[in-house]
Amino acid sequence: MLMSGAQYMESMKKYNPRIFLGGQQVKLLENPTTMTVIRANAAVYDLALEQQHKDVMTVYSDYTDAVVNRNLHIARSAADLEKRAEMALLTSQVLGTCNYRCVGADILNAIAGVTWEMDRELGTDYHQRFTKHLKYLQENDLACSGAVTDPKGDRLKRPGQQEDPDVYVHIKEKRADGIVVRGAKVSQSGAIGAHETMVIPTMGMKPGEEDFAVAFAVPNGAEGITYISQYTPFTAERELNDPKYLGNPQYGQRETCIMVFDDVFIPWEKVFLCGETKYCGKLIARFAKTHRMNCGGACKVGFADIIIGATQLMAEYSGVHKAPHIVDKITDMVRICETARACSVAAALKGREEPVGSGFYQPDDVFGNAAKLTVAEGFWDLMKWAGDIGGGMAVTMPSEKELDNPETGEYVRKFMKASAPAEARLRIGKVIQNWCAGLHGAGTWHGAGSPMAQKMALYHLANLDEKKALAKKIAGLEE
Ligand SMILES: Cc1cc2nc3c(=O)[nH]c(=O)nc-3n(C[C@H](O)[C@H](O)[C@H](O)COP(=O)(O)OP(=O)(O)OC[C@H]3O[C@@H](n4cnc5c(N)ncnc54)[C@H](O)[C@@H]3O)c2cc1C
Structure with a gap:
């Protein structure tokens, strides 16, 4: 139930x-x-x-x-x-x-x-x-x-x-x-x-x-x-x-x-493997396949949606949202997020029965690793643009508690106001701070395995012989 x-x-x-x-x-x-x-x-x-x-x-x-x-x-x-x-x-x-x-x-x-x-x-x-x-x-x-x-x-x-x-x-x-x-x-x-x-x-x-x-x-x-x-x-x-x-x-x-x-x-x-060394590699490889699809191209895309939303709001609150470079940066954020999402969807749709005959399905490994790598690299860029558009206040702003302080409240209201009231800017500024000046860069980098692990997997999975053969054929080189 x-x-x-x-x-x-x-x-x-x-x-x-x-x-x-x-x-x-x-x-x-x-x-x-x-x-x-x-x-x-x-x-x-x-x-x-x-x-x-x-x-x-x-x-x-x-x-x-x-x-x-x-x-x-x-x-x-x-x-x-x-x-x-x-x-x-x-x-x-x-x-x-x-x-x-x-x-x-x-x-x-x-x-x-x-x-x-x-x-x-x-x-x-x-x-x-x-x-x-x-x-x-x-x-x-x-x-x-x-x-x-x-x-x-x-x-x-x-x-x-x-x-x-x-x-x-x-x-x-x-x-x-x-x-x-x-x-x-x-x-x-x-x-x-x-x-x-x-x-x-x-x-x-x-x-x-x-x-x-x-x-x-x-x-x-x-x-x-x-x-x-x-x-x-x-x-x-x-x-x-x-x-x-x-x-x-x-x-x-x-x-x-x-x-x-x-x-x-x-x-x-409650013991599901005990001493069978031969199966540990398969266990971790299958875990990594699903986890990189989910963690890389879906979970972090959900986080990215929040970051993009907060950044767009901040642009509107500051009055800069129509400036061409802001539109370009927001578009770049969407591009990063959707590229990772596409890898995750592809990993799922190209999923296969594994092991054959078991009835259990695993995602495609190339797309899953690509999802995680794309997001690991892309998250720093998301944070860069959120920090850029959020302005210095994302890391320099006072506490929203000041608004209730009779000694400082009026100053903060007056000087933190832009196209939106101070309260909204401080609240969304804190969301940006939470993502960009916090734990999430390194967290996204290492969660589901440090990127070197995905790079090794991708290099191993890439069919370089096939690619070499294509290049030779087009160049007219003898096999
Ligand atoms: C937010 C967050 C949530 C997490 N949640 C979970 C969870 O729920 N469950 C779970 O089991 N794990 C979880 N993890 C752990 C995550 O899987 C590990 O952080 C990741 O696998 C990297 O391992 P590590 O942290 O020990 O890094 P390290 O192994 O210390 O890596 C540091 C650096 O050393 C390099 N390196 C490591 N080993 C070698 C080597 N042999 N040769 C050369 N270079 C090497 C790495 O590539 C990296 O550059 C989480 C991590 C984070 C950040």
């Missing part, structure tokens, strides 16, 4: 995750920053109940013979992939932050195919276990975050060569009833507010690295898990300010944490 936002909030009362933020332990449902994650998740639940978003946010599941939230769906067609990307676009437009169920959704899709393959090739029962777990998630409409990124220590050393093996999540012990895992995952979007987290290896593993080849599901706040939240100037600002004066009052920043696994027990029924 689909949950409402209010039901989701109620359901989180029974979890008591061990969360630290700014050097102190905090309560999930009491802290102003952790509550932004809860509100964002609640909004995603509510979107699924809105008639106009039904097609994007929900889908029929033959696992449960019921309509389920698309965040828990395994894609069965190119049309499904397209809707998945549309969901990423919609949630970003509405929230201006993460759909914190996004990484979890893409991991579920990767695990579905890989466990199907393992059962066929190795005679394991991972896919059966996975299917049972998926049904449990769907029947209870649980929010599921996704944990891929290990701390990794020295990046040029393999997991087994690290001074401290805990910098990669690994199996510490195998028992009759399950496994004990140790290590950490970093930059975990919204894990504090999820019911469950799906965990997979951060990269392909080689023979000899069996202990690091592990995928599993773990409930929020399981014994041995500690969440250490990010702390940024935006966290401090939220602690100090009335949220109404912040650039995204309800949903805030993209909140992540370090998720520490200090000897966490995982029962066998």
Whole structure:
């Protein structure tokens, strides 16, 4: 059954995750920053109940013979992939932050195919276990975050060569009833507010690295898990300010944490890969395929829509919106945004069944990587033009609180007014500040993998031999 936002909030009362933020332990449902994650998740639940978003946010599941939230769906067609990307676009437009169920959704899709393959090739029962777990998630409409990124220590050393093996999540012990895992995952979007987290290896593993080849599901706040939240100037600002004066009052920043696994027990029924190094590369590659399509060409396009809207408003508020160079810059912003969106749509429409015979669909890898790369590069340009058109006030303006200050209110009203009143300019200026002088440039660059990873993938996928043959033919060179 689909949950409402209010039901989701109620359901989180029974979890008591061990969360630290700014050097102190905090309560999930009491802290102003952790509550932004809860509100964002609640909004995603509510979107699924809105008639106009039904097609994007929900889908029929033959696992449960019921309509389920698309965040828990395994894609069965190119049309499904397209809707998945549309969901990423919609949630970003509405929230201006993460759909914190996004990484979890893409991991579920990767695990579905890989466990199907393992059962066929190795005679394991991972896919059966996975299917049972998926049904449990769907029947209870649980929010599921996704944990891929290990701390990794020295990046040029393999997991087994690290001074401290805990910098990669690994199996510490195998028992009759399950496994004990140790290590950490970093930059975990919204894990504090999820019911469950799906965990997979951060990269392909080689023979000899069996202990690091592990995928599993773990409930929020399981014994041995500690969440250490990010702390940024935006966290401090939220602690100090009335949220109404912040650039995204309800949903805030993209909140992540370090998720520490200090000897966490995982029962066998929640383990979906355990030592099969050969399948780790496929798992991460399939996760990356869907995630780059969604994160790159859809989610960040939703953010871009907000940035473009705020920039156009600011141009109108300052009276410059008809100046040719402003029109040109806004047009360039739209071009960046729509190019990334086109790559994502193409990745979905060119999606294929993978593995063949499984009935599961994956997007086209070339277009997915192109979507992520286009947005990673393009986001800096979006921020450049928003900063240009917003003017210096996007970073120099006073607090909107001054408008209520009898000593300064009149000055601020008088000097911050342009074609629109000071209040509107300060409010939209804060939105621009939130995007352009904040966390989103680096966040967009690294989220779904640093661009070098996509460049390597694109170079590998590009059929250079075919291109060389074309060039030779046109030049009249002998083969
Ligand atoms: C806002 C945000 C949200 C995120 N949410 C999630 C989430 O929900 N779940 C999740 O699992 N992850 C999440 N991530 C993590 C994200 O996937 C990683 O940031 C990304 O994969 C890069 O890894 P890293 O941060 O460790 O960077 P690093 O590995 O430290 O990369 C830094 C630089 O080193 C280079 N580099 C790294 N390794 C090598 C090497 N071996 N050889 C040469 N150069 C190298 C990189 O190309 C890059 O230039 C999120 C990240 C961000 C920013």
